[in-house]
Amino acid sequence: MSTMAIRNTGTLAWRTLVQIKHNPMELMDFSIQPIMFLLLFTYVFGGQMAGSPREYLAFALPGIIVQNLLFATMNTGVGLNTDINKGVFDRLRSLPIARFAPLAGRIVADVIKQAWAVVLLLAVGALLGFRIGTGPLQALAAFVLLLVFAVAASWISVLVAMLVDEPDKVQIFGFVLIFPLTFASSAFVQPATMPGWLQAFVKVNPTSVLADAVRGLLTGGPVAGPVLHSLLWAAGLLLVFAPLSVRAFRRRV
Amino acid sequence: MGNDTTNAIYAEGLVKRYGDTTALAGVDLAVRPGTVLGLLGPNGAGKTTAVRVLATLIRPDAGHATVGGFDVVRQAHEVRKLIGLTGQYASVDEQLTGAENLIMIGRLLGFSRAAAKARARELLTRFDLLDAADRAAGKYSGGMRRRLDLAASLVGDPRLLYLDEPTTGLDPRSRNEVWDIVRGLVADGVSVLLTTQYLDEADQLADEIVVIDHGRVIATGTPEQLKARTGAQTVTVRAQLPEDLEKLVAEVRQVAAGAVDVRGDTVVAPVTDPGALTALVRRLDEAGLTVAEMALRSPSLDEVFLGLTGVAA
Numbered sequence: 001m002s003t004m005a006i007r008n009t010g011t012l013a014w015r016t017l018v019q020i021k022h023n024p025m026e027l028m029d030f031s032i033q034p035i036m037f038l039l040l041f042t043y044v045f046g047g048q049m050a051g052s053p054r055e056y057l058a059f060a061l062p063g064i065i066v067q068n069l070l071f072a073t074m075n076t077g078v079g080l081n082t083d084i085n086k087g088v089f090d091r092l093r094s095l096p097i098a099r100f101a102p103l104a105g106r107i108v109a110d111v112i113k114q115a116w117a118v119v120l121l122l123a124v125g126a127l128l129g130f131r132i133g134t135g136p137l138q139a140l141a142a143f144v145l146l147l148v149f150a151v152a153a154s155w156i157s158v159l160v161a162m163l164v165d166e167p168d169k170v171q172i173f174g175f176v177l178i179f180p181l182t183f184a185s186s187a188f189v190q191p192a193t194m195p196g197w198l199q200a201f202v203k204v205n206p207t208s209v210l211a212d213a214v215r216g217l218l219t220g221g222p223v224a225g226p227v228l229h230s231l232l233w234a235a236g237l238l239l240v241f242a243p244l245s246v247r248a249f250r251r252r253v
Numbered sequence: 254m255g256n257d258t259t260n261a262i263y264a265e266g267l268v269k270r271y272g273d274t275t276a277l278a279g280v281d282l283a284v285r286p287g288t289v290l291g292l293l294g295p296n297g298a299g300k301t302t303a304v305r306v307l308a309t310l311i312r313p314d315a316g317h318a319t320v321g322g323f324d325v326v327r328q329a330h331e332v333r334k335l336i337g338l339t340g341q342y343a344s345v346d347e348q349l350t351g352a353e354n355l356i357m358i359g360r361l362l363g364f365s366r367a368a369a370k371a372r373a374r375e376l377l378t379r380f381d382l383l384d385a386a387d388r389a390a391g392k393y394s395g396g397m398r399r400r401l402d403l404a405a406s407l408v409g410d411p412r413l414l415y416l417d418e419p420t421t422g423l424d425p426r427s428r429n430e431v432w433d434i435v436r437g438l439v440a441d442g443v444s445v446l447l448t449t450q451y452l453d454e455a456d457q458l459a460d461e462i463v464v465i466d467h468g469r470v471i472a473t474g475t476p477e478q479l480k481a482r483t484g485a486q487t488v489t490v491r492a493q494l495p496e497d498l499e500k501l502v503a504e505v506r507q508v509a510a511g512a513v514d515v516r517g518d519t520v521v522a523p524v525t526d527p528g529a530l531t532a533l534v535r536r537l538d539e540a541g542l543t544v545a546e547m548a549l550r551s552p553s554l555d556e557v558f559l560g561l562t563g564v565a566a
Contacts, residue, residue, distance in 0.1 A: 004363070011360040019348040022389045087344035091405065094308050096333040097361050 005098035012105025030117045034068040054129040061125045062214040063187030069150050074174035076110045077157030081167040114150045133219045142217035152234035155241035162248035187211040206233040261286045261444035266316035269302050276302040278468035289445040291459030299468040300448035304417045308338050337406030340417025347391030351382050351401050358408040376404040396427030416447045472561050480551045491519045491546040504536045
């Protein structure tokens with residue numbers, strides 16, 4: 001990668017981050033909404049689920065982080081689709097810059113936003129009583145694993161962005177896909193009470209796998225299996241959706 | 254198939270298909286350095302597709318084109334260094350301020366942070382946007398937006414500017430502002446490819462016009478040549494006194510090349526003879542008739558366009 005490509009990517013990542021200043025809705029997506037979910041899950045379900053909000057938080061925070069992360073991957077697609085529709089993409093492509101910089105810049109910026117949301121949720125979680133029961137290395141590993149998974153999963157939204165005509169449709173697709181995917185998982189509850197067929201789905205659901213891995217890394221428990229499984233899922237998503245997206249991208253623009 | 258270096262833009266036989274629709278069916282055009290070529294045609298004629306090919310945004314299915322001597326397909330990166338693109342589909346980021354938009358482009362073009370800021374300020378001043386520099390572009394008025402679009406395409410000081418319907422949807426005042434900016438750029442030696450569906454815009458700005466319809470070039474020439482193609486000019490004479498009208502009609506009929514038409518106190522007739530107007534003046538003088546107004550006018554581009562495409566623009 002040439003220095004020009006790195007510079008171009010940096011400039012376009014900066015551009016995506018500066019947008020937050022002028023669009024409070026972005027802050028909503030990455031700050032207020034995660035905190036709202038965290039508070040609701042902890043205090044509404046906590047007592048019933050685990051005897052106390054604090055007890056439940058220890059189980060549910062990794063799940064809440066994963067759910068938020070998956071919803072936020074849709075922002076990559078929404079942003080790309082908006083750029084294409086508004087003509088910003090054509091302006092960028094008419095400049096003598098690295099070809100993949102517009103896409104790479106957005107992905108870099110979105111990873112930074114994701115990192116911010118993870119740190120924010122851990123910090124607010126800590127205020128509510130969540131404690132990391134392992135060590136800093138395991139916590140760091142959880143953090144990196146989450147971001148790797150986010151980058152891989154965001155290619156789904158890139159593909160959707162290339163196939164639909166309006167940014168809103170990326171959002172709608174995201175809800176339809178991610179709501180069932182995050183709830184029919186072990187992110188918020190132990191699957192033991194679910195019907196058998198649902199348990200079978202929950203077991204293979206990447207949300208469960210990732211939530212279990214993050215839970216293991218942050219609070220203790222089995223780690224190797226879920227982490228490996230999560231990385232396989234990330235690799236699979238990347239291998240399937242990145243080439244499809246690039247092909248759709250070439251066709252679209 | 255050598256690269257053309259005498260023209261700023263040169264295109265030969267450009268074809269672009271989308272499924273069953275043919276957007277470009279073999280378009281030839283040339284823009285001489287330092288001139289404005291107006292690409293004129295109704296909606297859907299293929300104007301924007303042509304610009305997108307010449308701006309390296311899409312590849313033609315057939316034909317070839319060079320910009321500043323560089324091939325738009327094989328040397329796209331070199332072409333991008335020369336051009337600035339403004340128009341309906343190449344836009345600024347509405348969520349950034351005017352200044353941030355220009356700084357971003359400066360940085361992408363390799364300017365240092367300080368140089369990008371200085372260039373942004375210079376352009377904002379030049380386009381009268383300094384007061385709005387720190388406001389999000391999405392909050393700009395239509396005219397301001399278009400000026401910012403233009404400024405954005407000029408950050409790299411391009412020698413070639415593509416203006417894709419630069420005044421569509423603007424009020425007359427903003428439109429005149431954009432026209433003045435374009436004239437200024439051409440005076441500085443910039444070559445311009447302008448697409449428009451407004452005939453007066455092409456008439457005002459273009460040195461040469463290419464009329465396209467259904468993806469084909471249907472006429473080429475200077476605005477004057479195109480107007481001359483429809484042949485006849487029109488002579489209009491308005492009577493000073495109503496009672497003279499009948500005698501006036503009789504005199505006009507002597508020089509007219511077709512049917513004489515009376516509209517209120519005005520006599521209108523087509524003429525083809527270059528000496529028709531002087532002949533008419535002499536006749537009226539000899540007959541002792543005074544007229545309130547008398548004019549010889551060329552057909553408007555609207556009339557030319559109607560004649561060429563069969564549809565009113």
